[in-house]
Amino acid sequence: MHAAMIHAGGAAKLQAAGGVRSLSFDASSPLQLQSGESLAPLTVAFETYGALNHERTNAVLVCHALGGDQFVASPNPVTGRPAWWPRIVGPGRPIDTNRFFVICANVLGGSMGSTGPGTIAQDGQPYGLRLPPITISDTVRAQSMLVEALGIQTLFLVVGPGMGGMQALNWASAYPKRVFACATVAAAPKQSAQNIAFAELGRQAIMADPDWRNGAYLTHGVRPVRGSAVARTAAQIAGLSASEVRARFDNARTKERFGFTTGDNEAAGMRQNSAGYIDRFDANSYLYLSRAMDGFDLGADFGGQLTNAFKGADTRHGVFAFSGDWRYPVEESREIARALIAAGAEASFVEIKSQGGHDAYLGDEPAFEAALTGFIDAAAAARGLALQGGAG
Amino acid sequence: MHAAMIHAGGAAKLQAAGGVRSLSFDASSPLQLQSGESLAPLTVAFETYGALNHERTNAVLVCHALGGDQFVASPNPVTGRPAWWPRIVGPGRPIDTNRFFVICANVLGGSMGSTGPGTIAQDGQPYGLRLPPITISDTVRAQSMLVEALGIQTLFLVVGPGMGGMQALNWASAYPKRVFACATVAAAPKQSAQNIAFAELGRQAIMADPDWRNGAYLTHGVRPVRGSAVARTAAQIAGLSASEVRARFDNARTKERFGFTTGDNEAAGMRQNSAGYIDRFDANSYLYLSRAMDGFDLGADFGGQLTNAFKGADTRHGVFAFSGDWRYPVEESREIARALIAAGAEASFVEIKSQGGHDAYLGDEPAFEAALTGFIDAAAAARGLALQGGAG
Numbered sequence: 001m002h003a004a005m006i007h008a009g010g011a012a013k014l015q016a017a018g019g020v021r022s023l024s025f026d027a028s029s030p031l032q033l034q035s036g037e038s039l040a041p042l043t044v045a046f047e048t049y050g051a052l053n054h055e056r057t058n059a060v061l062v063c064h065a066l067g068g069d070q071f072v073a074s075p076n077p078v079t080g081r082p083a084w085w086p087r088i089v090g091p092g093r094p095i096d097t098n099r100f101f102v103i104c105a106n107v108l109g110g111s112m113g114s115t116g117p118g119t120i121a122q123d124g125q126p127y128g129l130r131l132p133p134i135t136i137s138d139t140v141r142a143q144s145m146l147v148e149a150l151g152i153q154t155l156f157l158v159v160g161p162g163m164g165g166m167q168a169l170n171w172a173s174a175y176p177k178r179v180f181a182c183a184t185v186a187a188a189p190k191q192s193a194q195n196i197a198f199a200e201l202g203r204q205a206i207m208a209d210p211d212w213r214n215g216a217y218l219t220h221g222v223r224p225v226r227g228s229a230v231a232r233t234a235a236q237i238a239g240l241s242a243s244e245v246r247a248r249f250d251n252a253r254t255k256e257r258f259g260f261t262t263g264d265n266e267a268a269g270m271r272q273n274s275a276g277y278i279d280r281f282d283a284n285s286y287l288y289l290s291r292a293m294d295g296f297d298l299g300a301d302f303g304g305q306l307t308n309a310f311k312g313a314d315t316r317h318g319v320f321a322f323s324g325d326w327r328y329p330v331e332e333s334r335e336i337a338r339a340l341i342a343a344g345a346e347a348s349f350v351e352i353k354s355q356g357g358h359d360a361y362l363g364d365e366p367a368f369e370a371a372l373t374g375f376i377d378a379a380a381a382a383r384g385l386a387l388q389g390g391a392g
Numbered sequence: 393m394h395a396a397m398i399h400a401g402g403a404a405k406l407q408a409a410g411g412v413r414s415l416s417f418d419a420s421s422p423l424q425l426q427s428g429e430s431l432a433p434l435t436v437a438f439e440t441y442g443a444l445n446h447e448r449t450n451a452v453l454v455c456h457a458l459g460g461d462q463f464v465a466s467p468n469p470v471t472g473r474p475a476w477w478p479r480i481v482g483p484g485r486p487i488d489t490n491r492f493f494v495i496c497a498n499v500l501g502g503s504m505g506s507t508g509p510g511t512i513a514q515d516g517q518p519y520g521l522r523l524p525p526i527t528i529s530d531t532v533r534a535q536s537m538l539v540e541a542l543g544i545q546t547l548f549l550v551v552g553p554g555m556g557g558m559q560a561l562n563w564a565s566a567y568p569k570r571v572f573a574c575a576t577v578a579a580a581p582k583q584s585a586q587n588i589a590f591a592e593l594g595r596q597a598i599m600a601d602p603d604w605r606n607g608a609y610l611t612h613g614v615r616p617v618r619g620s621a622v623a624r625t626a627a628q629i630a631g632l633s634a635s636e637v638r639a640r641f642d643n644a645r646t647k648e649r650f651g652f653t654t655g656d657n658e659a660a661g662m663r664q665n666s667a668g669y670i671d672r673f674d675a676n677s678y679l680y681l682s683r684a685m686d687g688f689d690l691g692a693d694f695g696g697q698l699t700n701a702f703k704g705a706d707t708r709h710g711v712f713a714f715s716g717d718w719r720y721p722v723e724e725s726r727e728i729a730r731a732l733i734a735a736g737a738e739a740s741f742v743e744i745k746s747q748g749g750h751d752a753y754l755g756d757e758p759a760f761e762a763a764l765t766g767f768i769d770a771a772a773a774a775r776g777l778a779l780q781g782g783a784g
Contacts, residue, residue, distance in 0.1 A: 192634070193633075193634035193635075193638060193718050194586050194718055196638060197590070197629040197630070197632075197637050198589070200625070200629060201590070201593040201597070201622060201626050202593065204621070205593070205596070205597040205600060205619075205622050208600075208601070208621060209600070210602075210618075226600040226601075226602075229596070230593060230597050230600050233592070234589075234593050237589040237592060237593070238589070240585075240589075242584070242585035243585075245585035245588050246588060246689075326586060
């Protein structure tokens with residue numbers, strides 16, 4: 001992709017540093033936040049794969065989850081982490097980069113180049129907690145600015161797992177004419193009480209760390225390593241299946257003494273490897289992003305009627321859920337499907353039997369890949385996209 | 393109650409200090425733990441209310457929850473906290489102390505007088521993490537030693553909420569002839585993955601606190617106040633209803649900046665009031681007790697068949713669940729009821745519609761009180777106990 005593709009005029013500027021590409025919007029294009037405040041300048045870091053076809057009809061936006069970033073199909077050049085969704089996005093994969101132009105943007109409030117609490121503000125200091133609260137819908141509007149700047153009128157597909165699924169739903173609801181198809185994976189129409197409670201514990205653990213410094217740890221040259229380790233554990237546990245959780249922690253029946261050293265070991269390990277760790281997990285980003293998820297309730301934006309979020313739209317929907325996912329149970333995805341069908345939308349709902357937990361979407365799940373491929377192929381045929389490769 | 397009531401012979405010694413009564417068993421009566429280790433000496437702190445009748449048939453054992461203690465119907469003399477279940481236990485209440493002899497014992501691993509991680513070991517130092525792991529069944533066997541020492545052959549009723557319900561179920565399963573009736577309130581036949589995960593976060597937060605000192609904070613004269621605040625928050629959130637959780641944390645849509653100061657404020661508040669706080673919440677006790685709950689799986693003790701835990705028993709069961717309890721959902725109580733009925737037990741199952749969460753059992757829930765009263769009155773009639781007051 002070349003800078004020449006940017007169509008936003010003088011307001012948007014393409015930048016690249018250390019392998020991270022981003023689009024920056026100056027004060028003439030402020031992002032109006034749901035909180036009522038506005039954000040400018042605004043930076044949206046993103047990655048692309050494949051080529052946009054001549055008709056500009058083959059663009060796919062992948063929205064990442066809480067633990068993800070824009071490097072959906074290539075290694076993260078900052079952390080060295082491998083691509084996070086290589087089974088799904090790549091040549092010959094369900095989201096085939098030989099066929100589609102794939103865009104993935106770091107969320108607002110993230111730590112991989114998009115405007116977030118670690119971004120240097122106008123006064124030369126990191127925002128820290130001075131960054132206004134961010135919502136899922138704010139992130140979607142920032143992505144919309146990126147997509148427009150790339151000259152794309154209608155996305156063929158918006159897709160995402162977990163928090164990414166929330167973004168996909170919000171896209172379909174906010175911009176029905178600009179989303180041909182929408183795939184929601186292991187997500188929910190609103191954050192559940194258990195997930196909110198879980199996130200609050202992670203946040204409390206971060207804030208309890210003396211090195212958090214009221215959010216200004218970057219200014220003080222420290223990192224809340226121990227608190228972050230706890231929050232990271234929260235994210236790890238969140239991905240396990242119920243039986244994996246039981247197997248991991250149900251050792252009260254054994255003869256072993258308690259191994260209450262995980263926190264220390266993790267913290268020590270992370271200090272030794274702090275650069276990599278810090279890049280992977282920014283404490284303040286966790287605070288902002290988990291809060292954004294806590295506040296997600298699409299139905300509440302439509303008078304408490306989720307169905308109203310989708311009324312009159314032509315977007316095709318695929319809703320995918322995993323049987324072992326106790327953080328985003330199948331029932332919550334079924335609620336999305338019910339609302340879609342009640343709204344008259346074309347919607348398919350697929351429950352994948354899986355031994356994995358929430359993170360099953362990352363794993364070896366042939367039934368998921370087959371179902372997603374089928375959904376995408378049918379949508380591509382309806383969109384008039386060629387079945388294989390090339391620029392369509 | 394007088395020391396003369398103690399029937400355990402030379403092995404048991406009644407003690408009282410600072411308003412806390414306890415029974416201590418010397419090395420001749422070690423408690424065999426499920427881990428294979430044994431515990432001696434063993435202390436079980438307890439409180440009693442009402443009078444034992446001549447036939448010794450009116451004894452009720454109340455088992456407390458994670459946040460509770462033995463002071464079910466009277467103020468805690470150490471912390472000054474009021475009785476924790478005054479709506480249920482007391483004169484004229486569903487568990488009528490004019491009618492029943494009520495016993496409540498601090499759990500093993502607790503911090504209110506029973507042997508726990510804060511107990512001074514033989515070497516003059518607190519056990520800390522040297523205390524062997526404790527299970528629900530270990531606590532039940534310790535209670536059984538207390539009940540025997542009090543000269544009570546058969547308990548009229550064993551009852552408890554949450555972790556107390558786990559103990560009640562374990563009592564009915566382990567000692568079917570010694571439990572006439574069993575009431576399980578807002579509990580589950582095994583700890584769910586979400587609860588295990590939640591507890592693990594609380595534990596990690598404690599262990600991440602530098603003042604935890606690998607569990608030896610008492611020896612070092614410090615307290616893991618900040619980590620404990622996080623774990624305490626976990627316990628508080630656990631008691632809220634789903635809508636209360638959402639109302640409390642869903643402020644991402646407001647104009648307010650994040651109020652990331654709870655941890656600090658709580659910690660500061662607790663330092664100012666540390667004596668009371670410490671008595672209410674001991675970090676190591678939280679580690680031991682939450683692990684005990686994580687390991688609870690009554691069906692697993694019976695080849696994976698919960699029904700087998702109750703086969704052939706004559707105990708009458710009442711299973712009470714609250715509709716808003718997302719930590720111990722109604723469905724998990726229904727699983728207990730199904731197993732009981734499949735085992736041929738006399739069992740009633742009551743779902744109470746409630747706006748409260750798990751802590752609804754503590755609140756103003758007339759339907760719960762009426763149902764519990766009905767269950768107890770029917771059992772008392774079957775047991776031949778007088779309907780009102782006196783020694784039956």
